[in-house]
Amino acid sequence: KNEVEQSPQNLTAQEGEFITINCSYSVGISALHWLQQHPGGGIVSLFMLSSGKKKHGRLIATINIQEKHSSLHITASHPRDSAVYICAAVTSGTYKYIFGTGTRLKVLA
Amino acid sequence: DTGVSQDPRHKITKRGQNVTFRCDPISEHNRLYWYRQTLGQGPEFLTYFQNEAQLEKSRLLSDRFSAERPKGSFSTLEIQRTEQGDSAMYLCASSSWDRWQPGGAFFGQGTRLTVV
Numbered sequence: 001k002n003e004v005e006q007s008p009q010n011l012t013a014q015e016g017e018f019i020t021i022n023c024s025y026s027v028g029i030s031a032l033h034w035l036q037q038h039p040g041g042g043i044v045s046l047f048m049l050s051s052g053k054k055k056h057g058r059l060i061a062t063i064n065i066q067e068k069h070s071s072l073h074i075t076a077s078h079p080r081d082s083a084v085y086i087c088a089a090v091t092s093g094t095y096k097y098i099f100g101t102g103t104r105l106k107v108l109a
Numbered sequence: 110d111t112g113v114s115q116d117p118r119h120k121i122t123k124r125g126q127n128v129t130f131r132c133d134p135i136s137e138h139n140r141l142y143w144y145r146q147t148l149g150q151g152p153e154f155l156t157y158f159q160n161e162a163q164l165e166k167s168r169l170l171s172d173r174f175s176a177e178r179p180k181g182s183f184s185t186l187e188i189q190r191t192e193q194g195d196s197a198m199y200l201c202a203s204s205s206w207d208r209w210q211p212g213g214a215f216f217g218q219g220t221r222l223t224v225v
Contacts (some may be wrong), residue, residue: 004151006151031213033214037214040218042216042219043200043202043216044216044220045213045214045215045216048213049140071199086151086152087215088151090213094164094165094207095140095204096142096154096165097142097144097152097154097155097202097214098154099144099151099152099153099154100151101150101151102149102150102151104149
């Protein structure tokens with residue numbers, strides 16, 4: 001079992017739909033990092049959070065430390081949101097990144 | 110600062126050849142990480158440095174792989190006697206690590222290696 005699990009692995013949505021991507025982890029963390037990866041490999045940071053909730057535009061990230069679970073929500077999805085979304089646990093103590101396998105999102109117009 | 114830069118972006122090499130990749134982190138960042146990513150998978154940890162010290166190496170990093178960060182700035186990742194299974198995207202990231210307030214990692218564009 002991976003230390004960081006994401007679901008779903010693949011997701012296809014219609015433009016405008018509300019999207020949720022889930023991340024569960026089994027390691028002790030200092031923070032949870034949500035990242036976006038576009039074709040070609042570039043990885044962009046979305047959120048880094050250690051408690052509660054963060055919002056930026058149409059993106060919302062939440063984390064429940066007790067349940068070791070985080071979610072990334074996209075409201076009013078758009079085709080330009082199509083990308084791979086990766087959650088990464090920043091381990092406590094060593095601050096090493098452990099990545100989930102990613103969720104490949106495709107938003108259709 | 111233009112962020113984390115990696116060179117080259119693409120490398121095609123014949124099996125058995127040696128290759129070296131370079132990563133230039135964000136200048137004030139003391140942590141530097143190397144990851145490998147194959148198609149459809151999330152990045153896998155290879156190794157990381159704090160300043161010039163290599164703190165951890167994954168068991169994925171066979172003795173054909175070596176990484177250095179000689180002056181605590183740029184880093185190189187060398188693969189000797191490349192094999193087809195080494196074909197992957199090699200990602201570098203850097204962060205500003207403070208014991209009490211770790212910073213998020215910033216990623217380079219990666220070096221895509223194809224071994225033929």
